[in-house]
Amino acid sequence: MASGIFNGLRTSLKPLLGGAVGGLQAAGFVIWFHDYVGVESMVISGPSMLPTFNQPRLAGDIVLIERFSFWLPLWLSSTPWLPESLRDGALGSGMIRGLKRGDVVLAYSPVELNKLVCKRLVAMEGDFVEVPRDHSALAGKKVLVPKGHVWLEGDCPHVSRDSREYGPVPLSLMHGRAWFQVWPPWSMGWVNNKEPPQRQ
Amino acid sequence: MQGLLRRLLLWGPLALSLKNWVLDVAPVSGLCLRPVSRPDVVAESEWVLVQKYGVRVLGRFRRGDVVYLRSLEDPTRHWVRRLAGIEGDWVSDHGHIRKVPQGHCWLDGSSVKGVHSYADCAVPLALLEGRVSHIIWPPSRMGEVESYVPPGRVIRTADRREPAARK
Numbered sequence: 630m631a632s633g634i635f636n637g638l639r640t641s642l643k644p645l646l647g648g649a650v651g652g653l654q655a656a657g658f659v660i661w662f663h664d665y666v667g668v669e670s671m672v673i674s675g676p677s678m679l680p681t682f683n684q685p686r687l688a689g690d691i692v693l694i695e696r697f698s699f700w701l702p703l704w705l706s707s708t709p710w711l712p713e714s715l716r717d718g719a720l721g722s723g724m725i726r727g728l729k730r731g732d733v734v735l736a737y738s739p740v741e742l743n744k745l746v747c748k749r750l751v752a753m754e755g756d757f758v759e760v761p762r763d764h765s766a767l768a769g770k771k772v773l774v775p776k777g778h779v780w781l782e783g784d785c786p787h788v789s790r791d792s793r794e795y796g797p798v799p800l801s802l803m804h805g806r807a808w809f810q811v812w813p814p815w816s817m818g819w820v821n822n823k824e825p826p827q828r829q
Numbered sequence: 830m831q832g833l834l835r836r837l838l839l840w841g842p843l844a845l846s847l848k849n850w851v852l853d854v855a856p857v858s859g860l861c862l863r864p865v866s867r868p869d870v871v872a873e874s875e876w877v878l879v880q881k882y883g884v885r886v887l888g889r890f891r892r893g894d895v896v897y898l899r900s901l902e903d904p905t906r907h908w909v910r911r912l913a914g915i916e917g918d919w920v921s922d923h924g925h926i927r928k929v930p931q932g933h934c935w936l937d938g939s940s941v942k943g944v945h946s947y948a949d950c951a952v953p954l955a956l957l958e959g960r961v962s963h964i965i966w967p968p969s970r971m972g973e974v975e976s977y978v979p980p981g982r983v984i985r986t987a988d989r990r991e992p993a994a995r996k
Contacts, residue, residue: 653843654839654840654842654843656843656846657840657841657842657843657844657845657846657847658842658843660842660843660846660849660850661841661842661843661845661846662842664846664849703904703905704905737953737955738932738953738955739932739933739953739955740930740931740932740933740953741931741932742888742916742932742954742955743888743955775902776902776903777900777901777902777903777904778901795930799899799901799902799904799952799953799956800904801899801900801901801904801956802953802955802956803904
């Protein structure tokens with residue numbers, strides 16, 4: 630009789646357990662998608678990317694971002710079993726697009742915890758950047774972007790707080806690349822990823 | 830074979846997400862912490878337990894914790910270092926006194942000279958991913974990793990309170 634109760638419990642709990650397991654699996658998939666594919670919409674706030682974003686209301690433009698074009702080449706380039714020819718291409722010049730100069734990226738701010746900033750990637754590791762004379766910390770200097778770092782600058786230099794103030798930003802802080810603008814409706818379209826005029 | 834693939838696809842993302850956000854195990858290679866007292870010091874080719882939930886989700890970390898963070902040079906690699914100071918602290922760096930910049934934390938360097946030695950440096954706080962809580966392998970070194978601030982490292986904490994031990 631005890632086994633009968635146990636079996637009864639099992640049959641009635643089964644769909645509940647099945648649902649719970651399915652829920653966990655779905656949650657795992659959602660988190661994985663957010664971390665590694667990362668197609669999501671983000672609200673841009675602040676004037677540092679004028680006139681690309683937030684013209685003229687200074688806030689509220691919404692863009693779609695993605696993360697896989699950043700992570701996939703990095704992961705591929707670090708795997709030892711991939712043939713050499715594929716690995717070079719994986720870093721962005723070949724089949725899989727990585728981060729390039731001119732991309733609009735979202736990154737975690739190095740000077741404020743948990744704050745995301747939206748800037749344009751101007752220089753990559755190995756580039757020399759000439760910092761304009763009128764800005765504070767690194768004014769007038771030629772900075773070499775170290776390995777694993779990038780140089781970010783906002784499109785509106787007068788109000789943007791970026792690498793000219795806090796130096797090269799490690800790639801580990803990158804959060805995504807903006808590829809399509811969805812709001813406001815009259816600005817809808819591909820995000821302008823044109824490489825800025827050479828300053829190296 | 831098909832059943833295995835199906836199971837991998839169903840459970841893989843969950844396992845990976847738990848590994849990234851809750852709890853992880855990691856091998857330590859090439860980095861040694863300043864030798865303080867056993868079992869604090871984590872040596873090469875040991876495996877540690879990294880608690881990610883507290884740091885990534887709750888944002889809790891303390892001076893003296895051994896932290897697991899994304900490498901400055903390579904986003905696919907990690908460092909295991911001791912957190913000595915946080916933003917606003919004044920720390921002593923081989924005789925110089927430096928202020929930890931805003932948004933950064935001060936990491937103790939490696940005491941082992943050689944290829945894999947790293948100097949003390951300030952890194953952005955956003956790179957922190959977890960706290961090393963235990964050594965889990967080899968069995969002879971199993972134990973908790975203590976949170977320990979080397980005396981004299983932090984000269985003045987950000988909230989202007991006098992540090993406890995003064996020489």
